[in-house]
Amino acid sequence: MKNLIIYYSLDGNTELxxxxxxxxIEAATIRIQPVKEIPTKGFMKYFWxxxxxxxxxxPKIVYPIINVNDFDQIFIGTPVWNNSYAPPLxxxxxxxxxxxxxxxxxxxxxGGGAKKTFERLSNLLQNxxxxxxxxFKDPILQNRDEVINQFNISIEKSETK
Numbered sequence: 001m002k003n004l005i006i007y008y009s010l011d012g013n014t015e016l017x018x019x020x021x022x023x024x025i026e027a028a029t030i031r032i033q034p035v036k037e038i039p040t041k042g043f044m045k046y047f048w049x050x051x052x053x054x055x056x057x058x059p060k061i062v063y064p065i066i067n068v069n070d071f072d073q074i075f076i077g078t079p080v081w082n083n084s085y086a087p088p089l090x091x092x093x094x095x096x097x098x099x100x101x102x103x104x105x106x107x108x109x110x111g112g113g114a115k116k117t118f119e120r121l122s123n124l125l126q127n128x129x130x131x132x133x134x135x136f137k138d139p140i141l142q143n144r145d146e147v148i149n150q151f152n153i154s155i156e157k158s159e160t161k
Contacts, residue, residue, distance in 0.1 A: 001072045001073055002028075002070065002071045002072050002073070003025050003026060003027035003028070003071060003072070003073050003074075003075070004027060004028050004029075004030065004066065004068065004071040004073070004074045004075070005018050005021055005022060005027045005028070005029045005030070005074075005075040005077070006029075006030045006032065006068075006074060006075070006076050006077070006089075006092065007029075007030070007031060007032065007075075007076070007077035007078065007089075007106075008031075008032040008033075008077070008078055008079070008086045008088040008089045008092075009031070009077070009079065009108075010079055010086070011079070011140065012140055013079060013108035013136065013138060013139050013140050014077045014078060014079050014106070014107075014108045015031070016108075016139050016140055016147070017077055017106050017108060017134070017136055017139060017151065018031075018075070018077050018106075020147075020148065020151045021075055021106070021151075027075070028066055028071070030063050030064055030066055030092075031063065032061050032062075032063045032088045032089060032091075032092050033061060033062050033063065033088070034059045034060065034061050034062075034088045035059070035060040035061060035062060036059060036060065056090070057087050057090075058087060058090050058091040058094055059087055059088055059091055060091070061088050061091045061092060063092065068096050068097075068098050068101075071101065072101065072102060073101065073102040073103075073104070073131070074098060074101050074102070074103050074104070074128075075103075075104045075105075075106065076089070076103060076104070076105050076106070076121065076125075077105075077106040077107065077108075078106075078107050078108075078117065078121075079107065079108050079109065080107050080108065080109035080110075080112060080113075080114050080117045083112065083116040083117060083120075084116065084117055084120050085107070085117050085120060085121055093124060093125075098125060098127075098128060099127040099128060100127065100128065101128045101129070102128070102129050102131045103125055103128045103129065103130050103131060104130075104131050104132045104133070104134070105118055105121050105122075105130065105132075105133045105134070106133070106134040106135070106136070107133075107134075107135050107136070108135070108136045108137075108138070108139060109135065109136075109137060109138075110137070110138055111137055111138075113135065114133070114135035118130075118133045118135075132154070134151070134154040136150065136151070
């Protein structure tokens with residue numbers, strides 16, 4: 001089975017989980033980056049992120065050119081912004097039609113959970129099979145061994161489905 005990891009990470013949390021996935025499976029990786037830098041500090045970070053989600057903005061992005069249709073299983077990762085996925089990921093999903101794939105969603109958040117984010121992504125990716133979802137609370141701030149253990153448990157659950 002050919003695997004692909006697609007993710008956007010602002011603070012490095014989602015990137016950490018994407019790297020853990022890549023260390024477990026053979027996969028191509030797409031890291032999405034906005035053309036225009038997104039604020040990473042203070043009030044503007046939250047204002048920009050919240051505004052972008054509310055207004056369904058799709059910022060211009062750059063990423064390696066890979067045909068998503070060449071893959072059987074796709075891992076899609078995002079930080080949780082305003083109970084949704086990050087706008088750079090929205091741009092990618094708008095530009096790349098993903099259908100008839102096994103999808104594993106992963107999200108990182110500061111404590112609000114990822115349930116609504118997964119619901120929104122599942123609706124957007126409705127022509128696919130959502131195999132599993134994984135959420136992580138501030139993995140960079142956690143003990144690395146605990147994050148790896150939580151990740152391993154989540155991966156084991158996905159393999160038994």
